[in-house]
Amino acid sequence: MSEKSVIASAIEGIWPDLWRVAVVLAVIWIAHWVVFWVIERITKRTEIEWDAAIARHLRGPARLGAMLLALQFTVPGLDLTGASAIFTSHGLDILSVVAIAWISLRAILVLEEILLSRFEMGRSNNLESRKVHTQVRILHNVAVAVVVVVASAMVLMTFPGVRRIGVSLLASAGIAGVILGIAAQKTIGNLLAGIQLALTQPIRIDDVVIVENEWGWIEEITLTYVVVKIWDLRRLILPISYFIERPIQNWTRSASEIMGTVVIPCDQAADVDLIRAEASRIAALTPQWDGKVCVVQVVDCRAEAMDVRILVSATDSGMCWDLRCHMRERLLDFLRREHPQWLPRRRVEMLPTESDKAFG
Numbered sequence: 001m002s003e004k005s006v007i008a009s010a011i012e013g014i015w016p017d018l019w020r021v022a023v024v025l026a027v028i029w030i031a032h033w034v035v036f037w038v039i040e041r042i043t044k045r046t047e048i049e050w051d052a053a054i055a056r057h058l059r060g061p062a063r064l065g066a067m068l069l070a071l072q073f074t075v076p077g078l079d080l081t082g083a084s085a086i087f088t089s090h091g092l093d094i095l096s097v098v099a100i101a102w103i104s105l106r107a108i109l110v111l112e113e114i115l116l117s118r119f120e121m122g123r124s125n126n127l128e129s130r131k132v133h134t135q136v137r138i139l140h141n142v143a144v145a146v147v148v149v150v151a152s153a154m155v156l157m158t159f160p161g162v163r164r165i166g167v168s169l170l171a172s173a174g175i176a177g178v179i180l181g182i183a184a185q186k187t188i189g190n191l192l193a194g195i196q197l198a199l200t201q202p203i204r205i206d207d208v209v210i211v212e213n214e215w216g217w218i219e220e221i222t223l224t225y226v227v228v229k230i231w232d233l234r235r236l237i238l239p240i241s242y243f244i245e246r247p248i249q250n251w252t253r254s255a256s257e258i259m260g261t262v263v264i265p266c267d268q269a270a271d272v273d274l275i276r277a278e279a280s281r282i283a284a285l286t287p288q289w290d291g292k293v294c295v296v297q298v299v300d301c302r303a304e305a306m307d308v309r310i311l312v313s314a315t316d317s318g319m320c321w322d323l324r325c326h327m328r329e330r331l332l333d334f335l336r337r338e339h340p341q342w343l344p345r346r347r348v349e350m351l352p353t354e355s356d357k358a359f360g
Contacts, residue, residue, distance in 0.1 A: 024070050025067055028066050028067050029063070029067070032062065032066050036055055036059050036062070039054070040052075053109070053110050053113040053114065054110055057107075057109050057110050058103070058106050058110065060102070060106075061099060061102040061103040061105075062103070064099045064102065065099045065100075068092065068095055071092060072092065072096075090158060094155055094158055097151055097155050097158075098151070098155070101147055101150075101151035104147045105144060105147055105148075108140060108143050108144060108147070112136055112137075112140050115132065115136050116132070118132075119132045119133065130205050130206050131201060131204055133206075134197075134198065134201055134203075134204040135198050135199075135201070137205065137221060138194055138195075138197065138198035138221055138222075138223070139198055141222060141223045142194070142195065142198075142223065145223065191223055191224065193239075193240045193241040193244045194221075194222070194223040194240050196244060197221070197240060197243060197244065202253075203221070203243050203250060204218065204252075205218055205219075205220075206218060206219075206252075207250055207251075207253070208251040208252045208258075208316075208317040209228065209248055209249060209250050209251065210248065210249035211228060211236065211238065211242075211243075211248050211249075212236060212238075214230050214236055215230065216228045216229050216230035216236065219235070221240070224239065224240055225238060225240055226239075226242070252316070252317070256315060256317075257292075257313060257315055257316070258314060258316065258320045259293055259312065259313045259320070260311075260312055260313075260320040260321070260323065260324040261309055261311050261324070262310040262312070262324050262327045262328045262331070263299070263307050263308070263309050263310075264308050264331055264332065264335075265304075265305040265306070265307055265344045266305060266306055266307075266335070266342050267305060267306075267341065267342050267344055267345055268301065268305070268306050269341070269342065270306070270308070271339075272296065274339075275296060275308055275331070275335075275342075276296035278331065279310050279327065280296075282326070282327060282330045282331065282334075283312055283323075283327065288319040288322050288323035289312060289313070289323055290313050290314055290315050290319075292313045293311060293313035294311070294312050294313075295310070295311040296308060296309070296310050296311075304346065305344035310327055312324070
């Protein structure tokens with residue numbers, strides 16, 4: 001019997017009972033709509049925000065799951081025999097796996113939204129939030145990959161031919177595993193590095209780092225690569241194993257507070273106490289300063305000038321950069337207006353010549 005005739009006979013066998021199936025599905029559809037309509041009305045009246053994610057993410061998979069559950073009880077009562085029963089049973093098995101996988105993926109999204117809603121990233125000192133966001137996003141990717149792989153394998157295993165192929169290949173699984181392990185060594189290494197990064201967290205989402213001599217923020221972390229948003233809005237994409245195997249600078253590893261320096265060369269005759277007082281006054285009037293550190297010291301003295309270093313602190317690296325630039329501008333303006341003689345000068349001593357001595 002050809003494939004077309006088998007399908008035609010299957011449809012012909014199912015056709016007399018289609019109306020019963022249609023009625024059951026219509027009832028389930030209406031009941032699902034009523035239930036989620038009630039859930040949406042309840043969530044709109046609550047003060048918490050994450051409960052709306054349940055109805056938003058689970059509406060579609062819940063509808064499919066309810067319909068499949070109803071069909072599981074309805075189909076055995078239908079008069080199906082032969083090809084009709086085989087096709088119907090096989091189709092319900094595949095759809096059941098798809099529904100479970102879909103519900104699992106949406107449940108992961110709901111759980112992620114619930115966890116992240118408690119930790120905001122908008123605050124300046126958001127170390128705990130960055131820890132949680134990094135772990136949740138990496139583990140979300142791992143969970144999604146596991147669900148997709150398991151669901152795909154279960155769907156394929158519903159076909160008898162695939163099961164036979166799997167049994168026949170079982171004897172050579174050791175050799176195949178070695179070959180695949182060698183071929184996918186870097187990929188597997190990146191996956192393991194991603195899991196290690198989620199647990200140890202040398203970097204987190206929104207961390208300020210210096211990698212490849214570039215200054216930027218960790219924008220995205222996946223299972224295989226990390227996206228660094230550079231200060232000029234370029235993106236640097238690096239394999240995730242890079243952050244496990246190589247040294248990097250992480251400016252916000254344990255806290256977002258940071259100190260910055262401003263070095264201004266001055267003449268050796270400059271009054272450091274007056275410069276120190278002016279730096280403290282400027283810092284006190286600058287909103288970027290966190291009020292903790294403002295130190296002025298002479299860190300070097302050369303023949304041409306002495307280096308006056310101003311050390312200031314801020315709540316994060318962005319504010320620290322603005323604070324440094326502001327301190328540099330204001331101090332140079334102060335020296336130019338009030339004490340121009342304190343700016344670096346080159347001294348030249350004119351020794352008398354023989355003619356000068358003769359006329360002297």
